[in-house]
Amino acid sequence: MSSAGRLETCKAVGFIGGGNMAYAIASGLLNKGVLQSEQIHVSATNLENLQMRWSPLGVKRTTVSNEEIVRKADIIFICVKPQIFPRILDAFEMAHLDTNVDWSRKLFVSIMAGVTLARLRQNLSMFRPYTLARAMPNTPMQVGVGCTVYCRIETNIANASLYKDMELMFKALGVAHEVEESKINAVTGLAGCGPAYVYEFIEALADGGVKQGIPRAMALQLAAQTVMGAAKTVLDTGKHPAVLKDEVCSPGGATIHGVHALEQGSMRGTVMNAVECATKRAAELS
Numbered sequence: 001m002s003s004a005g006r007l008e009t010c011k012a013v014g015f016i017g018g019g020n021m022a023y024a025i026a027s028g029l030l031n032k033g034v035l036q037s038e039q040i041h042v043s044a045t046n047l048e049n050l051q052m053r054w055s056p057l058g059v060k061r062t063t064v065s066n067e068e069i070v071r072k073a074d075i076i077f078i079c080v081k082p083q084i085f086p087r088i089l090d091a092f093e094m095a096h097l098d099t100n101v102d103w104s105r106k107l108f109v110s111i112m113a114g115v116t117l118a119r120l121r122q123n124l125s126m127f128r129p130y131t132l133a134r135a136m137p138n139t140p141m142q143v144g145v146g147c148t149v150y151c152r153i154e155t156n157i158a159n160a161s162l163y164k165d166m167e168l169m170f171k172a173l174g175v176a177h178e179v180e181e182s183k184i185n186a187v188t189g190l191a192g193c194g195p196a197y198v199y200e201f202i203e204a205l206a207d208g209g210v211k212q213g214i215p216r217a218m219a220l221q222l223a224a225q226t227v228m229g230a231a232k233t234v235l236d237t238g239k240h241p242a243v244l245k246d247e248v249c250s251p252g253g254a255t256i257h258g259v260h261a262l263e264q265g266s267m268r269g270t271v272m273n274a275v276e277c278a279t280k281r282a283a284e285l286s
């Protein structure tokens with residue numbers, strides 16, 4: 001039993017697309033004890049790759065049949081690239097022909113960047129009445145320190161408890177908030193894509209250390225720990241980052257010289273541009 005809580009209704013979770021993000025969610029949930037490996041079903045087009053990746057997690061229910069996932073799982077995470085989505089729609093249509101399944105007790109959760117609830121409603125209309133959810137997670141969920149935002153269209157109260165189970169899963173893996181759909185592309189630009197920006201920063205910080213003569217492994221460890229420590233300080237103290245930055249900068253000292261170099265490189269403007277560009281691109285992916 002998990003300290004994160006127990007799922008109320010969901011017995012089986014399906015992932016259509018078994019790539020990086022599906023793996024991050026599933027491995028996080030297994031680590032937290034929210035799910036057992038037998039509860040996980042996952043599909044992709046290349047079975048060998050799928051098995052190679054997922055069997056170390058103990059996940060044996062791997063398949064090339066997306067239809068099987070739709071039929072067998074209670075909560076179905078759609079984890080293919082947005083461009084692939086049109087290619088998997090026939091699986092939903094075929095599965096829906098199975099009259100032995102209670103289709104009112106399914107929850108479809110798309111994590112595809114940019115794909116709107118309106119489009120999901122249109123493409124999955126055969127399942128009406130339904131609950132459809134759209135979520136934007138991020139890969140640090142694999143270590144339980146993720147961010148997810150989500151929203152839904154609900155026309156079916158029979159599976160409200162599945163939506164609660166979905167929320168429980170997201171909350172078990174970090175911070176999770178229900179938001180208006182209009183915010184999701186911006187959260188994509190910030191938190192969905194954000195880990196990549198931070199990994200680049202960590203790599204650069206480590207490279208800077210290596211240039212100054214620190215051994216590579218130690219430089220990387222110090223860079224990652226510094227980022228984690230600074231992030232934890234922001235979250236735990238509630239102090240504004242500018243105040244915390246001032247606490248590090250001694251007058252005429254070393255840090256303010258480093259900060260000046262970052263400003264000359266337009267670090268803050270560059271990061272804001274990154275969030276803006278990624279937000280715009282997420283909207284285009286629709």
Ligand SMILES: NC(=O)C1=CN([C@@H]2O[C@H](COP(=O)(O)OP(=O)(O)OC[C@H]3O[C@@H](n4cnc5c(N)ncnc54)[C@H](OP(=O)(O)O)[C@@H]3O)[C@@H](O)[C@H]2O)C=CC1
Nearest residue numbers: 017018019020021044045046079080081082111112113137
């Ligand atoms: N990576 C991230 O940080 C985040 C990603 N997302 C979203 O998650 C989704 C997946 O991204 P990500 O995990 O990075 O992508 P990956 O490329 O890592 O995974 C995509 C998966 O889809 C499978 N796939 C491709 N075609 C099909 C098909 N026809 N039927 C079933 N499976 C198929 C691929 O395997 P194979 O080729 O073997 O079939 C692969 O397992 C995207 O929509 C993205 O926008 C959202 C938040 C964060």
Ligand SMILES: O=C(O)[C@@H]1CCC=N1
Nearest residue numbers: 113188191192193194
């Ligand atoms: O790059 C992408 O499109 C996806 C969305 C958020 C993270 N990765």
